[in-house]
Amino acid sequence: MGIRRTMISIALALASASLAGLSARAEDVKLVLWSLDRDIQPAPNLIKEFNAQKNGIQIEYRQLQFDDVVSEAMRAYSTGKAPDIITIDNPNHAMFASRKAFLDLTDMIRQSKVIKPENYFPGPLKSVTWDEKYYGVPKATNTIALYYNKDLFKAAGLDPEKPPQTWTELVATAKKLTNPSKNIYGLTFSAKANEEGTFQFLPWAQMGGATYKTINSEGAVKALSVWKQMLDEKLASPDTLTRSQWDSTATFNAGNAAMAISGPWEIDRMLSDAKFQWGTALLPVPSEGAQRSSAMGDFNWAIFSSTKHPKEAFKALEFFASKDVTMYKDFGQLPARSDLPVPPTGNALKDSALATFVEQLRYAQPRGPSPEWPKISKAIQDAIQAALTGQMEPKAALDQASAKIRSIGG
Amino acid sequence: MSDVARNRLLLTLSVVMAAIYLFPLYWMYVTALKSGSEMFATPPSFWPLSAQWSTFAYVWESRNMGRYLWNSTVIAFGAVTLIAVLGTGCAYVLARYRNIWVDIGLFLILMFQVLPASLMITPIFVGFSQLGLLEYPRFAVTLAITAKSMPFFVVLVRATFMAVPMELEEAALVDGNSRIGAFFNIVLPLARNGILVSAILIFMQAFGEFVYSKSMIQDIQLQPASVGLNSFMGPNTSEWNNIMAYATMYVTPILAIFVLLQRRIVSGLTSGALK
Amino acid sequence: MKRMFSSITDGRGFDLVLVGVPFTFLLALSGLPLLYNILMSFQEVDMFSLGSVVRPFVGFKNYVDLFTQPETMSILRNTIVFVVGSITGQFIVGFALALFFWINFPGASWLRGLFLVSWVMPGLVVGAIWNWILSGDFGVLNFLLQQTGLMSGNIFWRSDPNFSLWAVILANIWLGTSFNMILLATGLAAIPTDLYEAAEMDGANAWQRFWTITLPMMRSTIGAIIALGLIFTLQQFDLFAAITDGGPNNSSNVAQYWAWDLSFRQYDFGKGATISVIMTVFVMFAATVYVRSTRHEVRG
DSSP: OHHHHHHHHHHHHHHHHHHHHHOGGGGOEEEEEEEOOOTTSHHHHHHHHHHHTOSSEEEEEEEOOGGGHHHHHHHHHHTTOOOSEEEEEGGGHHHHHTTTOBOOOHHHHHHOSSOOGGGBOHHHHHHHEETTEEOOEEOOBBOOEEEEEHHHHHHTTOOTTOOOOBHHHHHHHHHHHOBGGGTBEEEEOOOOTTHHHHHHHHHHHHHTTOOGGGTTSHHHHHHHHHHHHHHHTTSSOGGGGTOOHHHHHHHHHTTSEEEEEEOGGGHHHHHHHOOSOEEEEOOOBSSTTOOOOEEOBOEEEEEBTTOSOHHHHHHHHHHHHHTGGGHHHHHSOBOSBSSSOOOOOSOHHHHHHHHHHHHHHTTEEOSOOOTTHHHHHHHHHHHHHHHHTTSSOHHHHHHHHHHHHHHHTO | OOHHHHHHHHHHHHHHHHHHHTHHHHHHHHHHHSOGGGGGOSSOOSSOSSOOTHHHHHHHHHHTHHHHHHHHHHHHHHHHHHHHHHHHHHHHHHHHOOSHHHHHHHHHHHHTTOSOHHHHHHHHHHHHHHHTGGGSHHHHHHHHHHHHHHHHHHHHHHHHHHTSOHHHHHHHHHTTOOHHHHIIIIIHHHTHHHHHHHHHHHHHHHHTOOHHHHHHOOSGGGOOHHHHHHHTOOTTOOOHHHHHHHHHHHHHHHHHHHHHHHHHHHHHHHOOTTO | OHHHHHHHHHSHHHHHHHHHHHHHHHIIIIIHHHHHHHHHTTBOOOTTSTTOSOOOBOTTHHHHHHHHSTTHHHHHHHHHHHHHHHHHHHHHHHHHHHHHHHSOOTTHHHHHHHTTHHHHSOHHHHHHHHHHHHOTTTOHHHHHHHHTTSOSSOOOTTTOTTTHHHHHHHHHHHHHHHHHHHHHHHHHHTSOHHHHHHHHHTTOOHHHHIIIIIHHHTHHHHHHHHHHHHHHHHHOOHHHHHHTTTOSTTTTOOHHHHHHHHHHTSOOHHHHHHHHHHHHHHHHHHHHHHHHHHTTOOOO
């Protein structure tokens, strides 16, 4: 035993000596960052840039899948193997913040020269806030609006510069555009039984004056009734119930749907795939002059409270925030910043679409924040699906959801 | 009906059935060759307009598939070896006797694989992390797969041992062999084919294992091909042609081996001693 | 010490070692996680207590809560339909194919090999492909059914509550056929041919031979296949995730998918574990069938 231990310590000493000789960076602070960003998205690229600075902090990256982010993070956190930094979908932020699994950044933000709360849109900022403290920094933001096919508008005798403004107009327009013999639906959106369904429905309910706490109020019932009418009259494909937003918009790009409700992440694919003139418009409202609302998507940066290097981790976040200026140009994502104008890209179609989304963002509201958000969202999804399949009336379905949300304590 | 006509009829019939059954596989191949947006065309095109063979080279290079496939192979071989070593003896004993303990053993073997991997992963992850096994992630996954697939192996191999006549073993014991000697010299060689074949079936399953690898192997250098496939199958993907090209390269070699070996597989599982 | 050693090389000890090591291994890696799940079903679990076993005890609260949820009964019913439908389909198709290729004709064994593809294709890919095949507007299945004149309108396999579960069953039958076929083909090959020759001489027709020889001789194979098939079916997950997500309105939701959804989408680990305990009841049934089927075996 003694001999073995001596041998090992000699070996270790030799190894460390030779390492120190080879590189002076043995002292680097190593941070681990998890995110779902792929190689063409911000996180891995920003990390590369950050590491290239050689400022004594090196970040190691691990890519996760959308469905796995929270469960992997929980499993790691509960076994003491959490990463230092993570990007998390904004409705899930409160779940971690409320239990102090994320580090309270309020003091560091107050002293920071780069990250200033007043520079962010109120919606994203609200999603990182819990109990009036900041538990993260918004990474990017997005929302949904209406895309429409101008060629099909013309073919149906509609004015391509006058997209529908109200729910009634939307239904009427969809009716005119629907053409089963040509495999064309009036509208495509997603009512899938996962977070996407909630994401798409909540803005409608909010425009009707509801919140997730009053999900069975009149306006929300009316919103769900409009959705139901869309499906019952085959103005939207029955597969709306099981198709994601991305796959739904693919049918718009293929010319099989005349209007689509989705987000700015579609723009680049649409520019290359859609072989027709298209335009964008704000989400239609219940009636003229009614309040606008929209969904708020995308991820936040957060630091786990278990990190051994909070200062260094925050330094990394500051670096990422400093790159918000070029985020749209480099990665096609919108920074959650109200102080940064989105620079023109030179492509008129793209710029006008972006202008629509930036305006729509002013009305974007976060989901929650509530630590019980996944359960609340599930109740809303169940109501949507029950009503759209005709198994419950919209009112009854939303009443049931409301009772569930109350019992969860949302 | 003449023999020739009968054979032709049967052959035609089986080709038609195979064509229907293989449609999903065909669709994977065709999609790999299509361009990105041709996928969603209505009506569907059953033959790529212009085959994009370059997709394969691109995916192989950009995804570093060689490394992924190597990791898959390492994990699958590890799991199969461990399963064969542990499972063969177990199956032999469970086939040799017929009593209440054997009944309980068989019952437990099946109960042990009741939960889907997605529900097993949390307790296994917690346990492994406390034992420090997660420091050796490929080994940890190998252990988890072994636990998952061993019952299947035991059930199949036990059936093989049932086909080995008891008299042969008894004769060997009478001739002065020890139990160990009789097992290794007489029983095991006679059941060899069945064991080999069950091992191949397990290998193919382990080669595609996904849930455990995804959670336990965080270092991209050590991840198997299934995790590599998943990492570019995100919700907003439009590169289905690349994904299917990846899947094609992942599946085809093993599929070819399978088709070539399946004759032996069928005879191997029945391999009785007397063949 | 010496006695123990000789027992291991040449006696009962030999058997005990052979069976003891793997069982210890399985107890640790499968038995303990099973217990962990059962324990969790009686506890209140959140993400902070995932790593320990000491958690607030809540008795049968998770069970009571679960059974007062309106969707529970329909999901359990779906599970039974899924399991019975899938196994019946897989078994019948698999058996039919095994019998068909048992007939000796040129190319038979080659073509049989092709029916094994579903065993090697990764679940992720199978799910994505069936998703397109079954899609309502541009799916290949609808296209073919219309081209052949079997159907005039589109069926929304994934989104019509009357079809969604069957859509997944269809895909799962495809997936399970190869496993059933290869094991049944093996079982068939093991039946001694002289039995048939004798029966033929007695004047038994093909149908009678099937019922009096084939089926009885295959009894233990069939028992093993059904037991393993039930376990595979209860573990089927990829197809649900890829094709329907359990929707619409839970019409295609089954216990294993729901357990995952509760645990990893709603983070209600206690309830997720509770469902997995209910699932063990299903498997106990399968295990009993299997153990009983082994009683009829004849040692070669």
